[in-house]
Amino acid sequence: MASSMIFTSESVTPGHPDKLCDQISDAAIDAFLREDAGARAVVECAVATGIVFLAARFAAEAVVDLPSIARKVIASAGYFDPQFDARNCSILTSLVELPKTTREPPPKQFDEEAIEKGVAQDQANVFGYACRDTPELMPLPVSLAHRLARNLDHARRTGAPGLSPDGKTQVSIEYADGRPARIHSISITAAVAADGAGAELADRLRAMALETFGDDGLKPDARTKIHINAGGFYETGGPARHAGLTGRKNGIDTYGEIARQSGAALSGKDPSRIDRIGAYAARHAAKNVVAAGLADRCEVHVAYAIGRADPLSLSVETFGSGRLDDAEIAARLTRSLDLRPLAITARFGLRTRPAHAGDAGFYSPLAVYGHFGRADLDLPWEALDLVEALRG
Known part of the structure; x- marks a missing residue:
């Protein structure tokens, strides 16, 4: 890391296709371990227009309904439109059940002998x-990008008309002598109609970006650039626009x-x-x-x-x-x-x-x-x- 530079990090909302896949995969891991603490599982997901594909390899004393888990995650993210609907999207599965003897030992049996035998399964x-x-000892660009993404999703959930569940945020921080000095620029990308209502929503998002950063750290200044859909307005977001992968x-x-x-x-x-x-x-x-x-x-x-x-x-x-x-x-x-x-x-x-x-x-x-x-x-x-x- 150079002592003086501009660094950009991004975050996305829960409706971003890649993040839909991550949430479905981790919800499945939670489900397996909730029933069987010794379960071993790898669950990968892909989404595209109207389609979810789930591939899982597992050894578990558990009954897990993976399609149902996927639909709950998709519904929670807010997808109910015709091109991608939690209720009726097609879900394809490829499931491989491994021998239950490959499960991990119960946590109460994690003695020294078990720990020494618990070798890494991969390089x-x-x-x-x-x-x-930051107070959390994290890099400031990604910390602020996450904060902005949370507020973007909150705006959608609290009634901002025209916002898709799929959104992306970027924050660029100018560093001086190795420390954050100012917010150089902010970018929000979200599915918004290109008509007058879309322009009104863009103004609302610009105001939200300014309000996101309070008195607990750096705030936008007069030179901070704020970009709303800098690549152009678009009405369709989510898997109907771009595929996702765990x-x-x-x-x-x-x-x-x-x-x-x-x-x-x-x-x-x-x-x-x-x-x-x-x-x-x-x-x-x-x-x-x-x-x-x-x-x-x-x-x-x-x-x-x-x-x-x-x-x-x-x-x-x-x-x-x-x-x-x-x-x-x-x-x-x-x-x-x-x-x-x-x-x-x-x-x-x-x-x-x-x-x-x-x-x-x-x-x-x-x-x-x-x-x-x-x-x-x-x-x-x-x-x-x-x-x-x-x-x-």
Whole structure:
């Protein structure tokens, strides 16, 4: 990251086709784990005009109605128009039930022997990141883009005429000396009619963009540019306009592309998948490093190999902001954390939380507005429980 630059991050509303797929996939994971904490499942989804395709491989002592889950997610996002209707869109499934002997052991049996046998099922490079841009220790561009996307969806749900469930927001932040200095520009893209009513709605969205950023941080100034449908007005949004796929919005899910991220999807995977839970563990590590005052910016990289429980390596990059050598910070993290897959699962309660999360689920809310820095959710990897150990 250059000390002076303009950086843009984006977010999308729950009705964006890719995010529909992420929500359906994670709602399915919640459903499997709610009934069977030992379930293993990978659920992927694709949507297009009038069609939903679900592919699932699972081993579970559970009965899960995947088409019904998909329809509930689509309805919640607000799709009831003729081109894509939650009630009558076609849902195709490809289901492979694996032997139940491949399920994970019950969480109460996560003793040392089980944890050592719980090896990574795939190769993975996972990354965690934290910085001092926001109180949640997240990069400011993606944090503000999420806030704007929430307000855009709220406007649709509270009666803004002409808005589609499908929307995208972008926020560009001007950095000076490595710190956010001003909001350079704001962009909102949403399906809006090109007639007079559409122009009126565009004015409303422009006003909403200005009101989104209050007194708790940077606000738009006289030079901030606000773009509403800069690519032109369009009336049709959602899967009728562009197809969607699980795992295609990794930058939105993580750090707005200001930091490295794995190329693998986070959504649609149970906790046996190290590319998902390893990313949570790496974020936990990076956030605690910054909260402990050891660095202003920190990226943690953990490497895993198939068939091994212990990671191959843990490395830290503080981009010149560290109070200690990066190698010393990495050594403190290694002493403080057990990063074997089943140890991560046990520490964060990743198999038992869906049963106690209610109808909203534990994984489903992560599928929109990011998996990290979520002040609205009680996420175990956001806890600052390593601060004192790292300072020592």
